[in-house]
Amino acid sequence: MDYSTGNENWQTSKPADLQRITVDIPRRFSRLQMNAVDHIKGAHTHAMRNSRWLRSSLARLLPLLLLAGLFSGADAAGPHLTTQTNDPLFGDQWNLYDPDSAGQAITPDINAPTAWDITTGTFETVIAVLDSGVDLDHPDLSSKIWTNDDEIPDNGIDDDNNGKVDDINGWDFVENDNRPQDEDGWGTFMAGIAGAATNNGIGISGIAWNTPIMPVRVLTRDDVGQATARMDDIVAGIRYAVDNGARIILLGFYVEEWNLTAAQRAALEEAISEADSAGVLLVAPVGDHGLAGNPTVYPAALPAVMGVTATDRNRERLPAAGHGSFVDIAAPGVNLRSLLPEGRYDPPASGTEFAAPHVAGVAALIWAVNPSLTADQVRDFMRETADDLGMPGYDEFFGFGLLNAAMALQATPHLLQITPHELHFLVNEFGVISPPSQRIINPNTGGLTWQARTQAKWLVIEGLSETTPSSVTVTVDLSTIPNCGRYAGQIIVESNQRNRANGEQVVDVILEFAKATCEHAYMPILKR
Structure with a gap:
C-alpha cells in the first residue's frame, strides 16, 4: 500500500461491513485465523475459543476490598442498581450494568448506575468523536449533538473565522463540508456508548447523559470497503476539536506503525502533543491485531493517549486485542448494543474501538464533578480505581485494570459548584417579603458535604436538604431589622474537601424595602 502525507489515503483498521458482526463468534475466530493479515475485515466480534486458557492464565482477579475501604461510600460488594433509566434497551447494556453479576466483588460492567448517583454529566464538557462522523438525525443522539454557538446557522458566512462556513454541528474533513454525517456506522456506535440521549424513553443509555458530542468526520471507505483516511484530515480534525472547546477527543481508529511513514507519524505526534498541552484528554483503542503479529498501533501508542483494550462479560480480554506497554486500561468491548445510522440499534458489535468510548464517557463524568482537574489527573483517577485483572498490578494485557466509573467518581475530589451567587429579597409596603425564601444549590452531591454560614443577623439559613441536588434554604428575619x-x-459556603479548587465561595444577599415603606427614598447600605 502507498502511504504518504498530503492527499493520498492511508488505511486504518476497521471492519469492511458492520453486518459481519452478526456472524457467530466461533466462526468469526476461524475467519480471523485464515485472514490474519487481511486488516481483520469485520473482526469487531471475535471468538472466545481461547477463553478457558485466558481464564486460567490471564484473568486472575484481585478484588478491590482494600481500595474500597479508602473511599467514602465505595461498595466492595458490587453495584446496586440505584439510578435507573427508562430507556427500553438499558437491560441489554451489560457493559453499563450487569444484573447477573450483582453482589460480586468485581463485575464485568463499569458500574454506571452508582456513578450516576453522583453525576450524569454536564453540558460544559464536550466529547469530540474523530471517526466516520455520526448520524446527526438519530432519535437517540440528535439532541446531544454539539452546537457551535459562535456560528450563525445557514448564513453562508464563517462567523467565527475558523475557516469553516456554517460549522454548526462539527465538520466533515472528508467531504470538506459542514455536515459530518455517518455513512458507515462506526462513529455513531461510539458516540452512542459515550453519550447517547438517556432517560428519554427510547433506545439505549449513554454514559454521560448531558455531555455534548462533537462529530468530526475523518474516515471513509475505499472501493473494497476498507476504512481509509488522510493524515492531513486526522491532524486537522484534532486541531478543530481543540480549537472548538472539546475537552475529550475520542480517536476511534488505529493504524499499525509499519503503515505510517516517518512524516505521517511526526504530523500525528505534533497534533496529539498540541492537544495534550491544551489540557485535552485523548483516548484511542489499542487495536484488534493481537493475534495477527500484535503490532504497535497509533495513536494509542503515543504517551499522551489513553490506550484502551476490550473485555467481555466474563471479565476476560478480547483475544484479538492488542497488548503491550501502550495499554492503559480495559473496558467492556464484546457484544455491545449501541446506535447505528438510520435510527437503528442492531446488530451488536465488538472490538477495542467500542471499549474506548467508555473511557471518554467516564472522563466526562469526572470533569462534571470537578472541572478544575487536569487531563493527567482525570487519567490517573480512572487508572488508580480500575478493578485489577490479569497479573496483580499493571500488566500489558489489561493495563491498570477494568474501568470502574463509580469508584473513579467516588475517588475524585468533588468541586463545590454552588448556584446562584446572588440573592435579592424585596419587602413591599405591606411588609411581605418576596420571594419568601430562596435556595442555594450544590449540584455535585456525591462524596461532598458542605455548609453555609453568615454574620448577617437578619439572614436565616436552614440546613442541607436530603434531596439531590443538595441545597440550603435562605429566609429573612425582619424582626432583627431596626429600620x-x-x-x-x-x-459563606465551604465544603469538607478544602483544597486549592475548593475554597470558600461567597453568595451576596441584598434586602431592599419598597420606597413607600421608608421615610427616606434611599438609605445607606447597612452591613450586619
Whole structure:
C-alpha cells in the first residue's frame, strides 16, 4: 500500500461491513485465523475459543476490598442498581450494568448506575468523536449533538473565522463540508456508548447523559470497503476539536506503525502533543491485531493517549486485542448494543474501538464533578480505581485494570459548584417579603458535604436538604431589622474537601424595602 502525507489515503483498521458482526463468534475466530493479515475485515466480534486458557492464565482477579475501604461510600460488594433509566434497551447494556453479576466483588460492567448517583454529566464538557462522523438525525443522539454557538446557522458566512462556513454541528474533513454525517456506522456506535440521549424513553443509555458530542468526520471507505483516511484530515480534525472547546477527543481508529511513514507519524505526534498541552484528554483503542503479529498501533501508542483494550462479560480480554506497554486500561468491548445510522440499534458489535468510548464517557463524568482537574489527573483517577485483572498490578494485557466509573467518581475530589451567587429579597409596603425564601444549590452531591454560614443577623439559613441536588434554604428575619432601607449581607459556603479548587465561595444577599415603606427614598447600605 502507498502511504504518504498530503492527499493520498492511508488505511486504518476497521471492519469492511458492520453486518459481519452478526456472524457467530466461533466462526468469526476461524475467519480471523485464515485472514490474519487481511486488516481483520469485520473482526469487531471475535471468538472466545481461547477463553478457558485466558481464564486460567490471564484473568486472575484481585478484588478491590482494600481500595474500597479508602473511599467514602465505595461498595466492595458490587453495584446496586440505584439510578435507573427508562430507556427500553438499558437491560441489554451489560457493559453499563450487569444484573447477573450483582453482589460480586468485581463485575464485568463499569458500574454506571452508582456513578450516576453522583453525576450524569454536564453540558460544559464536550466529547469530540474523530471517526466516520455520526448520524446527526438519530432519535437517540440528535439532541446531544454539539452546537457551535459562535456560528450563525445557514448564513453562508464563517462567523467565527475558523475557516469553516456554517460549522454548526462539527465538520466533515472528508467531504470538506459542514455536515459530518455517518455513512458507515462506526462513529455513531461510539458516540452512542459515550453519550447517547438517556432517560428519554427510547433506545439505549449513554454514559454521560448531558455531555455534548462533537462529530468530526475523518474516515471513509475505499472501493473494497476498507476504512481509509488522510493524515492531513486526522491532524486537522484534532486541531478543530481543540480549537472548538472539546475537552475529550475520542480517536476511534488505529493504524499499525509499519503503515505510517516517518512524516505521517511526526504530523500525528505534533497534533496529539498540541492537544495534550491544551489540557485535552485523548483516548484511542489499542487495536484488534493481537493475534495477527500484535503490532504497535497509533495513536494509542503515543504517551499522551489513553490506550484502551476490550473485555467481555466474563471479565476476560478480547483475544484479538492488542497488548503491550501502550495499554492503559480495559473496558467492556464484546457484544455491545449501541446506535447505528438510520435510527437503528442492531446488530451488536465488538472490538477495542467500542471499549474506548467508555473511557471518554467516564472522563466526562469526572470533569462534571470537578472541572478544575487536569487531563493527567482525570487519567490517573480512572487508572488508580480500575478493578485489577490479569497479573496483580499493571500488566500489558489489561493495563491498570477494568474501568470502574463509580469508584473513579467516588475517588475524585468533588468541586463545590454552588448556584446562584446572588440573592435579592424585596419587602413591599405591606411588609411581605418576596420571594419568601430562596435556595442555594450544590449540584455535585456525591462524596461532598458542605455548609453555609453568615454574620448577617437578619439572614436565616436552614440546613442541607436530603434531596439531590443538595441545597440550603435562605429566609429573612425582619424582626432583627431596626429600620427600613437597603441591606447587604454575605453567605459563606465551604465544603469538607478544602483544597486549592475548593475554597470558600461567597453568595451576596441584598434586602431592599419598597420606597413607600421608608421615610427616606434611599438609605445607606447597612452591613450586619
